Ligand SMILES: Nc1ncnc2c1ncn2[C@@H]1O[C@H](COP(=O)(O)OP(=O)(O)O)[C@@H](O)[C@H]1O
């Protein structure tokens with residue numbers, strides 16, 4: 001069993017629960033094992049970008065908390081202590097293996113601005129091409145709840161799309177996706193191959209996270225949806241398993257392989273940005289007569305719009321709703337809300353489409369999670 005494409009560039013996400021000891025503090029031994037494994041991949045020519053959690057876990061004891069804090073200011077204070085300690089450990093360990101690590105801390109706002117999003121790609125590309133191991137984390141100390149990625153699972157998938165990774169590996173404290181939460185259902189079985197995130201898979205992932213993790217299985221599945229829609233297969237397996245990374249690349253590891261089907265969506269960078277990173281500024285509602293099934297195939301004209309909600313400028317991303325207010329797409333508009341509101345269906349015949357097909361992502365309601 002192999003991947004459809006040769007694997008050269010990888011994004012590896014490692015969660016707090018896989019980097020911490022039973023007391024919740026960062027475990028040097030676990031970190032060492034991960035770095036050794038990554039170094040082995042680097043030795044044989046793979047480009048590796050890490051998305052590492054652990055800032056809060058590395059810092060909360062030094063902040064004086066006995067357990068992982070739950071309030072935002074305490075978490076942010078813990079992350080401000082822990083992120084430095086985490087990077088210090090990573091740097092030391094990578095250097096002892098002959099590699100340089102670098103830190104990239106980002107916020108959701110960085111990705112919702114298209115220029116900053118593209119700039120992050122350029123930076124990561126330079127680092128990867130020069131053999132460095134970029135290590136991403138959310139900039140926890142400065143992000144407010146409302147604007148957080150919140151979990152590094154979806155961040156890792158967005159980063160994988162950003163840098164055109166060939167594979168996303170998510171390492172956790174469990175050996176893959178089960179058909180039910182194994183903490184509740186002792187008979188749950190491991191799913192080894194998933195080609196589509198069906199409602200049953202969503203239901204199996206449930207909602208809850210572990211005591212040290214943030215996202216739980218749900219955010220991992222949301223991440224996999226983003227990766228797959230960006231044309232990137234994913235693997236979910238247990239951190240600390242010997243040689244898990246190389247085995248996952250060779251499809252010889254125990255875990256869940258999320259494989260792409262030949263007809264699966266493959267959004268380009270622009271559409272990934274629209275779908276997963278932009279922040280829609282308003283809504284347009286299609287008229288009852290507009291042919292919703294033709295969205296993305298036929299031009300969407302001002303005459304197809306029955307209502308404009310909110311205020312937006314030309315060039316903004318807006319949600320596209322059908323006449324029953326169900327979201328059917330997201331796109332960059334060629335008109336401002338003011339212009340669209342002024343459109344007179346009986347007199348005006350504007351020819352320019354409301355959203356160009358190149359700037360449109362359709363049918364998001366089907367399965368794609370949207371980070372907005
Ligand atoms: N269907 C499922 N399959 C596997 N694990 C599940 C499932 N549903 C819930 N979980 C729980 O999700 C946990 C992993 O999420 P989390 O603690 O956030 O990890 P991480 O710190 O690696 O991000 C597992 O330890 C497991 O208890």
Ligand SMILES: N[C@@H](CCC(=O)OP(=O)(O)O)C(=O)O
Nearest residue numbers: 016054055056151152214215
């Ligand atoms: N950014 C936070 C972690 C957020 C997070 O997603 O945690 P996890 O679910 O353990 O991957 C930190 O570094 O502590």
